[in-house]
Structure formats: C-alpha cells, structure tokens
Amino acid sequence: xxxxxxxxxxxxxxxxxxxxxxxxxxxxxxxxxxxxxxxxxxxxxxxxxxxxxxxxxxxxxxxxxxxxxxxxxxxxxxxxxxxxxxxxxxxxxxxxxxxxxxxxxxxxxxxxxxxxxxxxxxxxxxxxxxxxxxxxxxxxxxxxxxxxxxxxxxxxxxxxxxxxxxxxxxxxxxxxxxxxxxxxxxxxxxxxxxxxxxxxxxxxxxxxxxxxxxxxxxxxxxxxxxxxxxxxxxxxxxxxxxxxxxxxxxxxxxxxxxxxxxxxxxxxxxxxxxxxxxxxxxxxxxxxxxxxxxxxxxxxxxxxxxxxxxxxxxxxxxxxxxxxxxxxxxxxxxxxxxxxxxxxxxxxxxxxxxxxxxxxxxxxxxxxxxxxxxxxxxxxxxxxxxxxxxxxxxxxxxxxxxxxxxxxxxxxxx
Amino acid sequence: xxxxxxxxxxxxxxxxxxxxxxxxxxxxxxxxxxxxxxxxxxxxxxxxxxxxxxxxxxxxxxxxxxxxxxxxxxxxxxxxxxxxxxxxxxxxxxxxxxxxxxxxxxxxxxxxxxxxxxxxxxxxxxxxxxxxxxxxxxxxxxxxxxxxxxxxxxxxxxxxxxxxxxxxxxxxxxxxxxxxxxxxxxxxxxxxxxxxxxxxxxxxxxxxxxxxxxxxxxxxxxxxxxxxxxx
Numbered sequence: 224x225x226x227x228x229x230x231x232x233x234x235x236x237x238x239x240x241x242x243x244x245x246x247x248x249x250x251x252x253x254x255x256x257x258x259x260x261x262x263x264x265x266x267x268x269x270x271x272x273x274x275x276x277x278x279x280x281x282x283x284x285x286x287x288x289x290x291x292x293x294x295x296x297x298x299x300x301x302x303x304x305x306x307x308x309x310x311x312x313x314x315x316x317x318x319x320x321x322x323x324x325x326x327x328x329x330x331x332x333x334x335x336x337x338x339x340x341x342x343x344x345x346x347x348x349x350x351x352x353x354x355x356x357x358x359x360x361x362x363x364x365x366x367x368x369x370x371x372x373x374x375x376x377x378x379x380x381x382x383x384x385x386x387x388x389x390x391x392x393x394x395x396x397x398x399x400x401x402x403x404x405x406x407x408x409x410x411x412x413x414x415x416x417x418x419x420x421x422x423x424x425x426x427x428x429x430x431x432x433x434x435x436x437x438x439x440x441x442x443x444x445x446x447x448x449x450x451x452x453x454x455x456x457x458x459x460x461x462x463x464x465x466x467x468x469x470x471x472x473x474x475x476x477x478x479x480x481x482x483x484x485x486x487x488x489x490x491x492x493x494x495x496x497x498x499x500x501x502x503x504x505x506x507x508x509x510x511x512x513x514x515x516x517x518x519x520x521x522x523x524x525x526x527x528x529x530x531x532x533x534x535x536x537x538x539x540x541x542x543x544x545x546x547x548x549x550x551x552x553x554x555x556x557x558x559x560x561x562x563x564x565x566x567x568x569x570x571x572x573x574x575x576x577x578x579x580x581x582x583x584x585x586x587x588x589x590x591x592x593x594x595x596x597x598x599x600x601x602x603x604x605x606x607x608x609x610x611x612x613x614x615x616x617x618x619x620x621x622x623x624x625x626x627x628x629x630x631x632x633x634x635x636x637x
Numbered sequence: 638x639x640x641x642x643x644x645x646x647x648x649x650x651x652x653x654x655x656x657x658x659x660x661x662x663x664x665x666x667x668x669x670x671x672x673x674x675x676x677x678x679x680x681x682x683x684x685x686x687x688x689x690x691x692x693x694x695x696x697x698x699x700x701x702x703x704x705x706x707x708x709x710x711x712x713x714x715x716x717x718x719x720x721x722x723x724x725x726x727x728x729x730x731x732x733x734x735x736x737x738x739x740x741x742x743x744x745x746x747x748x749x750x751x752x753x754x755x756x757x758x759x760x761x762x763x764x765x766x767x768x769x770x771x772x773x774x775x776x777x778x779x780x781x782x783x784x785x786x787x788x789x790x791x792x793x794x795x796x797x798x799x800x801x802x803x804x805x806x807x808x809x810x811x812x813x814x815x816x817x818x819x820x821x822x823x824x825x826x827x828x829x830x831x832x833x834x835x836x837x838x839x840x841x842x843x844x845x846x847x848x849x850x851x852x853x854x855x856x857x858x859x860x861x862x863x864x865x866x867x868x
Contacts, residue, residue: 237655237659240655240658240659241651241652241655244651244654244655244658245647245648245651248647248650248651248654508643511642511643512643515643515648545781548778548781548782548785549785551782552782552785552786552789552840552841553785553786553789553841567673567676567721567724568721568724570728571665571666571669571670572666572728573659573662573663573665573666576662576665576666577658577659577662580658580662
C-alpha cells in the first residue's frame with residue numbers, strides 16, 4: 224500500500240533535484256558574468272527617473288525611506304519622488320508634509336484603494352522615461368539607482384531592472400531565518416535573470432521603462448501581489464527583466480512568526496492565484512524558461528512542501544498512536560535501550576540522500592546569495608534558523624493560502 | 638536569452654544528471670542495504686551454529702550431569718536478531734532475502750524452543766516459554782498491544798523465552814504448530830503458555846501471573862524429581 228505514496232515522494236524528490244541541478248548548471252555557465260561593483264560609477268547619460276512611494280499607515284518607517292531616496296547618488300534634477308498617501312489613518316501624512324518643500328518631491332493624498340491604485344496615480348502623473356516604486360518600509364543603498372541605470376545603458380532591450388533585496392541586521396531568530404532566505408532570493412533572482420525568467424519585480428525599487436505601462440497597461444490588484452502580476456505580464460509579452468545584483472535595497476521584515484505568517488500567506492496566495500490566472504502559459508515554449516522552468520518550479524515547490532508536510536504529520540500521528548497504545552498497554556515507561564547505538568540502525572535511505580542533496584543546493588544558494596549581497600561566503604547561524612523555521616512553518620502558510628484560494632477569500636495585507 | 642531560444646540540450650543534460658544522481662543514490666542505498674542483509678545472515682548463521690552446538694552438547698551429555706551443559710546466550714542473540722530483522726523489514730522493504738531470513742528465523746525459534754524445553758525438563762532449568770502468534774496482513778491493533786506487553790514482560794523476566802511467529806509465514810513447521818494448537822487467523826493474537834492456548838489480547842498482569850505459575854510448576858517438578866532420585 225506504500226507504493227503510491229512512495230511514487231509521489233520520489234517524483235517530488237526527482238523534480239526537486241532536477242531544479243537544483245538546473246540552477247547549478249545555470250550558475251556554472253554564467254558564474255563569470257556576475258560582477259559586484261564596490262566603487263562609485265558614472266553613467267554617460269543620466270535619464271530622468273520617477274520613484275513612487277505608496278504609503279498606507281507607514282509613519283514609523285517612511286522618514287527613513289524618503290531620506291535614503293534623497294541620499295541617492297543621482298542628479299537631483301533627474302530624480303522625481305512621488306510620495307502617495309493611500310488614505311493613511313496614522314501620522315503618515317504629517318511625516319510626508321515635512322518633505323513638501325523639496326523641489327523634486329511631490330506629495331499626493333488619496334482615498335485608500337490599495338497599493339496598486341497608489342502606484343497607478345504615480346504612473347498617471349509620471350513624465351519621465353523611467354519609473355520605479357519603493358515600498359515605504361524599505362531603504363535604498365546610495366549607489367542603487369546609478370547601478371540599476373547602468374544596466375539600461377548596457378542593454379537597450381531591458382524593460383525592467385530588479386535590485387537585490389536584503390534585510391537589516393536581524394534582531395531575533397525569525398528575522399535571522401528571513402535574512403538567509405533573502406540571500407537565497409538574491410541568488411535565485413540572478414539565476415532566473417540568466418534564464419530570462421524572473422517572475423517578480425519586487426516592490427522595493429524595481430525600475431521600469433515607462434513604456435512597459437504605456438504598452439501593457441497600469442498595475443492591477445492581482446490578489447495583493449501587483450509586483451508579481453506585472454512581471455508575469457511582462458514575461459508573457461516578451462519584455463525583458465534583468466537583475467542588478469549590486470543594487471542593494473534593505474527592507475523591513477516581520478519580527479514575529481505571526482506577522483511573517485500573514486505576509487507569506489499573502490505572497491503564496493498571490494503566487495497561486497496569479498499562476499492560476501496565467502495557467503494557459505505554463506509549458507508553452509514560446510514563453511521560454513518562464514513557462515518551462517520558473518512557473519513549474521514554483522508549483523513543484525508549493526506541492527512538494529505540502530506533500531512532505533502531510534507525510535510528516537502522518538508519521539507524527541503514527542508515533543503518537545504507537546505511544547498511546549504503549550501507554551494503554553503498559554503505562555509510561557522509558558526504553559531500556561536508550562543511549563546504546565548500533566550502526567546497523569543508521570538508515571542510508573535513497574530519498575534521504577537525495578533530499579540532503581537538495582538541501583546542499585539550497586545552502587549553496589544562500590551562501591552565494593550572501594556573497595552577492597556584499598557578505599562573505601561562509602556559514603552562519605541564520606542559515607540553520609532558515610532551514611529549521613521555514614521547513615516547520617512554511618507548510619502552514621501554504622496550507623492557509625491554498626485554503627483561501629479554495630474559498631476564494633484573499634488574505635488581509637497585514 | 639531570447640524567449641524562443643530554449644536550451645533544450647540543457648534540459649536534457651540536467652535530466653540525465655538527475656537520473657545519474659538517482660541511480661547513484663539507489664546504488665549506495667542498495668549497497669548498505671545488502672550489507673545489513675549480510676549482517677543479518679551472519680547473525681543467523683551464528684544462531685544456527687549455536688543451536689546445533691547446544692543440540693549436540695545436549696545429546697552428548699544427556700546421560701551425564703546437567704551441570705556440564707554450557708549456558709548459552711541464545712536468547713539475547715535471538716532478540717537482537719529479531720529487532721534487526723524487524724527494522725530491516727520496515728526500512729529495507731520486504732525483499733525476498735528479508736522474507737527468507739524471516740522464515741529461517743522462525744525455524745530457528747522452533748528449534749530453540751524444542752531444545753530449551755528439553756533442557757528445562759531434564760535439567761530442571763528455570764525457564765518459561767511463550768509461543769506468540771500474530772498477523773501482519775491485516776491491521777491488528779491487539780497484536781501491536783500484545784507485542785508491547787510481551788516486550789515489557791521480557792524485560793522484567795530475562796529468563797522468559799518468547800517465540801513470535803507471523804501467522805502468514807509460508808513455512809510448514811509453522812503450519813504444523815498452528816495445526817497442533819488449532820490456531821485460526823480470526824483469533825489473533827494467540828499465546829501458548831504451558832500448552833494452554835490463549836486468544837485475544839492478554840494484559841501484562843495476567844501474563845505475569847501465568848509466567849510465575851509456570852516457574853513454580855517447574856520448580857515443584859524439579860524438587861519432586863530430586864527427591865525421587867534421593868530416595
């Protein structure tokens with residue numbers, strides 16, 4: 224009877240190993256193209272850029288965000304900043320008002336309508352060739368914009384350039400785990416860039432050619448993940464997205480499991496529903512690696528995590544059942560063999576070896592991502608936190624997102 | 638990379654590498670699995686040798702004093718083997734080799750049972766025997782409970798010898814045992830203590846009373862035999 228579950232398990236293991244090998248080969252093919260610039264750079268021409276900062280109840284973080292934009296190493300007359308209060312009920316507006324006198328800052332106030340409506344207001348008022356967004360909980364590295372714009376200078380076909388999103392120094396284990404995950408994200412973004420298959424243009428500081436929106440239309444609600452939907456739309460319409468690995472953006476991350484759970488439920492819900500909206504492109508070769516690799520990889524990851532979680536829960540159930548029977552039969556007792564070890568009982572299972580291999584790939588991704596994000600290529604305790612915490616609780620938000628999808632009920636933003 | 642230029646060769650190469658990794662993992666896993674099966678075989682051979690040796694020794698010394706009979710550690714060896722065999726079944730899969738070893742193990746248990754019963758009878762050695770029949774074909778909750786109860790009992794009485802038999806083992810010797818004691822698959826778990834057949838789950842307390850009785854019975858018999866000899 225264990226045949227079918229084993230076939231499913233090994234299918235997932237095979238696909239997971241496939242993904243890791245694919246990424247590793249991509250890395251080996253393109254390793255030398257990854258350049259991290261530490262010094263200041265100059266552009267031949269500085270195109271005008273508008274940065275839209277949508278805010279909804281961000282009084283605690285917005286000041287730092289705006290300050291980081293003002294500190295960007297980019298000509299002030301070429302940088303327009305739109306601060307858009309999307310119907311905040313806290314002191315956000317008064318913080319924004321403090322920047323009213325800056326010549327390159329424009330302040331808008333509107334009724335609350337969601338992040339995509341604030342971004343679209345920015346688009347409507349934008350008169351520059353390039354436009355980007357910066358989430359109000361993030362800050363940019365002074366060289367981020369000029370480095371991003373250098374990619375446009377180099378590649379006229381580029382339609383969007385995404386930065387490397389990292390986190391500030393973690394204050395607890397939950398944040399530590401996320402830091403390692405963001406490092407992995409940097410690596411993944413670069414690999415997807417090499418494959419021409421980036422599937423998210425992150426809210427923190429992706430810079431687009433305004434033409435993208437002129438041609439493809441404004442942002443959509445997109446299940447509260449408008450930054451994912453616009454990337455899907457661009458991929459489907461063959462608009463090139465590239466990754467500038469040395470453009471660093473630091474974002475605030477949840478500091479409690481509860482907040483993390485809410486954020487990730489929204490992300491996964493967005494992934495599931497945007498992928499469902501674009502399901503017709505999956506495995507269509509005309510959409511390239513995005514349809515053949517990125518989307519299937521996401522689907523496999525979500526399904527594999529859910530399946531493994533189900534198996535773990537069932538094993539735990541069996542364990543509890545066995546213990547229950549034991550207690551029912553002989554009462555509480557401690558195994559007399561505790562402490563003795565016979566190498567015979569060390570299980571060299573095929574699935575276990577392959578799962579270790581997948582984890583090896585994940586660890587390499589974190590390590591190299593960390594290096595690309597300006598850190599050192601060495602192990603850290605955050606990686607252990609990530610491997611443990613995310614394996615334990617990620618299935619919960621995936622389950623919740625699947626459940627919400629089935630009930631057609633979108634999770635709250637916060 | 639242009640969208641319409643998909644690197645099919647890369648997709649194929651990655652597929653082949655993944656298959657290669659799968660085969661390597663399967664080979665390594667199989668290699669260690671075989672090592673474990675060989676380890677089981679060697680323990681089994683050792684047990685077979687010990688039983689044969691004890692049988693021979695017993696035949697040689699039957700007319701002499703029981704004091705000269707070497708104490709064997711067969712019981713612990715059988716227990717260790719049973720534990721490893723069970724683990725092997727759960728983790729290495731029910732391969733032909735593992736089921737063969739299981740049959741062989743059942744046979745060794747029967748031989749040990751007969752030998753120990755003889756030794757115990759003639760030499761008055763303190764021992765109690767339980768034959769235990771269970772099933773693995775269907776979900777037998779009572780069998781699980783019975784196994785736990787017997788393990789607990791064995792840890793309390795090290796001299797107690799419990800011989801476990803899977804009802805479905807295709808072995809004529811086991812079938813003979815089932816016939817002798819008239820055990821049916823609908824009445825599992827079944828225990829045989831002092832030739833009494835007990836079906837259904839029996840708690841530790843009940844078994845403990847029976848085991849104690851079994852010890853007493855043998856002690857009484859031994860005293861009687863000694864008295865007769867003295868007279």
